[in-house]
Amino acid sequence: MTSSFQEMWADLAPIGRDAGSGGYRRFAWTEADRDCRAWFRSEAEARGLTYELDRNGNQWAWLGDPAAGDAVVTGSHLDSVPDGGAFDGPLGVVSAFAALDELRHRGVEFTRPLALTNFGDEEGARFGLACVGSRLTAGQLSKEQAYALKDGDGVSLPAAMEAAGHDPSSLGRDDERLSRIGAYVELHVEQGRALDLSGDAVGIASAIWPHGRWRFDFRGEANHAGTTRLVDRRDPMLPYAETVLAARREAELAGAVATFGKIAVEPNGVNAIPSLVRGWLDSRAPSPDDLDATVTAIEKAAREYADRHGVDLDVVRESFTPVIEFEHALRDELGRLLGGSVPVLGTGAGHDAGILSSVIPTAMLFVRNPTGVSHSPAEHAAEDDCVAGVRALADVLEGLACR
Incomplete structure (x- = not known):
């Protein structure tokens, strides 16, 4: 053998x-x-x-x-x-x-x-x-x-x-x-x-x-990275970054796991403020209630961050397995x-x-x-x-x- x-x-x-x-x-x-x-x-x-x-x-x-x-x-x-x-x-x-x-x-x-x-x-x-x-x-x-x-x-x-x-x-x-x-x-x-x-x-x-995948679309305004004042920006990267940290925090509280492992950025230029940051969340938990609580809390935090930065947010559940x-x-x-x-x-x-x-x-x-x-x-x-x-x-x- x-x-x-x-x-x-x-x-x-x-x-x-x-x-x-x-x-x-x-x-x-x-x-x-x-x-x-x-x-x-x-x-x-x-x-x-x-x-x-x-x-x-x-x-x-x-x-x-x-x-x-x-x-x-x-x-x-x-x-x-x-x-x-x-x-x-x-x-x-x-x-x-x-x-x-x-x-x-x-x-x-x-x-x-x-x-x-x-x-x-x-x-x-x-x-x-x-x-x-x-x-x-x-x-x-x-x-x-x-x-x-x-x-x-x-x-x-x-x-x-x-x-x-x-x-x-x-x-x-x-x-x-x-x-x-x-x-x-x-x-x-x-x-x-x-x-x-x-x-x-x-x-x-x-x-x-139980586990699933959710797509978070943060939509801001593309602009010049060198000439746009910080206070004038609608930068979707900022609420996205804060949401990544929120996912870790909420998963720890619920005994779950949550990961933003994939990201797409438009226009994806070094010297350009993004117009879109799209991140995919993978989350899993011991029970459906734990999973729902985790993702709900992450989405709530993401919307608060998006509002603070003048950014629009769409959240789409792409897959779910009980x-x-x-x-x-x-x-x-x-x-x-x-x-x-x-x-x-x-x-x-x-x-x-x-x-x-x-x-x-x-x-x-x-x-x-x-x-x-x-x-x-x-x-x-x-x-x-x-x-x-x-x-x-x-x-x-x-x-x-x-x-």
Whole structure:
């Protein structure tokens, strides 16, 4: 199992890696994404699995008859955020293949079909919406909505898919495929340090915090940076900066997290007072009430700052995901299969498993990340912990698919 994991990890590691940052730029329907998809197909065919590319661009590798139904599915995604780490997503896909290798080594007999999957465009780095592949499959994103998505260069999602050789005409909810699946288990590197602090290599997910994204548009007046008196300015950068600080303050008070991680400025000149500062807020909290209180307080503060500086403000909620409780029966079954002593923990990060939980039973395993860092090249999991994760996933799949 160790050699299987190491070989796959080494083969995948160079794809989409930026030499300057050391991070990954595996964006949906780009050359790096194509190479990742080719790697997945090669690994599937090397194991004699039946390979499929579904209507929404997700990859599947089947052991057994897909039409038999009640299949057990495992996997994750291979795309990345800009300059992301090596583990977020790929660890789950590589571990899925390695777990299958381990089960074959054990000589187990499968009584349910097994599928390994790579969901497309999970991070949303190119088109601005996370979990596009699983959202389409689950019916949480319509064909019309998907067609309206565009990247920073104005390229639409269907145009990008066509350029990569995939026909986007049949995008949409995939009831036939969903009807085949009895359970989906996703392994993922932990995006935090709970396991490191508890001393455990592997954990089980309890729930995904409610979370959303809001766009704050501060509109002022463009003017000359050198000739406009300070008292005559309507500078939208000032209330934006104060709002960033308010977000940190309000999140701390509510036990939540709030981040302004993306900004667009017009006209974006060094010697020009901006006419528009557009910032995107990402906020997450343990409960819906905590999240609502946090965002409401941030918006209230932003409007006060905008008024003080003579700036207009529009706030638009671009996405929202309520709290997602993974199915308790499946979650408890994972605990039983792993001996009952595995910690159960919540997460503030979204996942394909969370999207799919609305239509099929889902569960998640986490592998320890000693840095606690994610979406960064500093993201890490030790090889021993990765192997422990593969073994845990193999134990779970054996219990679910080999009864």
